[in-house]
Amino acid sequence: MNVVSARQPVRLRDSEIFAAHLGGKLSMGCTLPIDTPENLSAVYTPGVAEVSRAIAADPSLAARYTWANRLVVIVTNGSAVLGLGDVGPAAALPVMEGKAALFKRFAGLNAIPLVLDSSDIDEIVEVLVRLRPSYGAVCLEDIAAPDCFELEARARAVLDCPVLHDDQHGTAVAVLAGLRGAGTLLGRPVETSRIVVLGAGAAGSATAELLLAAGVEDVTVLDSRGILFDGREGLNPVKASLAARTNPRGLRGGPAEALHNADAVIGLCSARIPESLIATMAPGAVVFALSNPVPEIDPVIASQYAVVVGTGGSDFPNQIINTLASPGIFRGALDAGARFITTEMKLAAANAIAEIAEDTLSADRIVPHSLDPRVAPAVADAVVRAARRV
Known part of the structure; x- marks a missing residue:
């Protein structure tokens, strides 16, 4: 199993933070x-x-x-x-x-x-x-x-x-880029993976939408009441739309039912994921615990079962963060004179991020570092090309 080791985090005293x-x-x-x-x-x-x-x-x-x-x-x-x-x-x-x-x-x-x-x-x-x-x-x-x-x-x-x-689309692009990197590493295309999205708020909903647009065949979304499924009562319009287009196996229940044999889980909520449920995921599992400042599961614990672990923070490898996406997306949209930022632009941005990571792809580097100077220009170029194809 992959063992995630924390990078030495930058520790700033309160006085240094406020001075900055x-x-x-x-x-x-x-x-x-x-x-x-x-x-x-x-x-x-x-x-x-x-x-x-x-x-x-x-x-x-x-x-x-x-x-x-x-x-x-x-x-x-x-x-x-x-x-x-x-x-x-x-x-x-x-x-x-x-x-x-x-x-x-x-x-x-x-x-x-x-x-x-x-x-x-x-x-x-x-x-x-x-x-x-x-x-x-x-x-x-x-x-x-x-x-x-x-x-x-x-x-x-x-x-x-x-x-x-x-918070919606920058996050979704970064997640898709990370899943593409993990899929390349594991030899498992993201399109055929069973992916669970924990959280149906802004980031979770947009991530599920982008995964569907990328051709992922099996996406299951959960909110605080459990798995979204077509016909579930009490869903707002956003959740009802997702429920009609996700969960192709008709799952019911909560995290236990969703995570069993899942290839990847994307944590975009404040709820905790029990270690026992991560242990039920499919071999070669991917865990993105992206809540800040406290991830849904301790990355070190998750790495005992998952081959690839990502977080939203900088204390561990594989920081899945919208900073990888949004600066370049806006630069590309403005360079292209675009009226809208389209789904095609977002897909192109995710692919550009993933392609940069291929140079040094490993379980601890499925996306480029957030400070990598190649990222924003590559994303911008990809967005311009996508805008001109419209």
């Missing part, structure tokens, strides 16, 4: 020096008036002469932040600043946080519509289900730019 956030993590700079009267007049008045007149006459010029076309707004109301839950917009801001920093670091994209003190979907959509001239794409982040589904659908319908809920 002092005054926030973002700043704005100018692309031109402002050190002569000529430069000052070019950057601001009177020279800037010429550019404003040109854009007023031809609004399409804003894409060339402002930063809006390359700017991502990272939008949240703080209702589902990391593993903290509903902490509100002010407490969500440090996380949004961090995500903006990652977009710049990995994809060269300018991004700014937009934290909104509202849980009203109509209000949030209205804000995004009114601010549309200021940005080029929307990354929804840390918004609780089921509101996140409606908000994303409404924003996609009314905005003429890419919109993506990262």
Whole structure:
């Protein structure tokens, strides 16, 4: 059996963490020096008036002469932040600043946080519509289900730019990439694997959808009440749709029934997975325990039964994290001038991530490291190609 050993984690004292956030993590700079009267007049008045007149006459010029076309707004109301839950917009801001920093670091994209003190979907959509001239794409982040589904659908319908809920789709892309890497390593195509998704919230639902789109034949999804199956009472529309298209063997029950002889389990919930159930999985099992900060099962224990183990944290090998996906996806969508981020783009992104991992594929390296500089450019290129095939 594979034995997972923790990397030496980076341990920061509270004082170091707070010092790193002092005054926030973002700043704005100018692309031109402002050190002569000529430069000052070019950057601001009177020279800037010429550019404003040109854009007023031809609004399409804003894409060339402002930063809006390359700017991502990272939008949240703080209702589902990391593993903290509903902490509100002010407490969500440090996380949004961090995500903006990652977009710049990995994809060269300018991004700014937009934290909104509202849980009203109509209000949030209205804000995004009114601010549309200021940005080029929307990354929804840390918004609780089921509101996140409606908000994303409404924003996609009314905005003429890419919109993506990262907790859903960035996670799903990273999971599919990891499963492809594990499948290559084990000689077991992901399409013919029996895959269990624990959790039917934002990440779980999107992951199940992407697995279906990738051609996976046997996906079983569970929520807090057990296995989703067609006709189960009390399902919201998202779960009812999944129930009708998953669970081809008609399973009933809970985790025990779902995990028996399963090839892979994807933990995207806060519930614990008992060791005894991991022991009932098929030989060559894959376990992704992705909840943060506490995974659904201790990775060291899971590795006693599973050949491949992944987590959402950096303390162990195989960090399955949406940072692998979203910066490159947005870069590619903006490079392509795409109106939507499509399923085909997400599938292409997952394949690009998995292909990079093939260079050093092992049980402890089924996806590239989150700091690998090759990832975002490769994802962006794959997304551009997928966008142009539409």
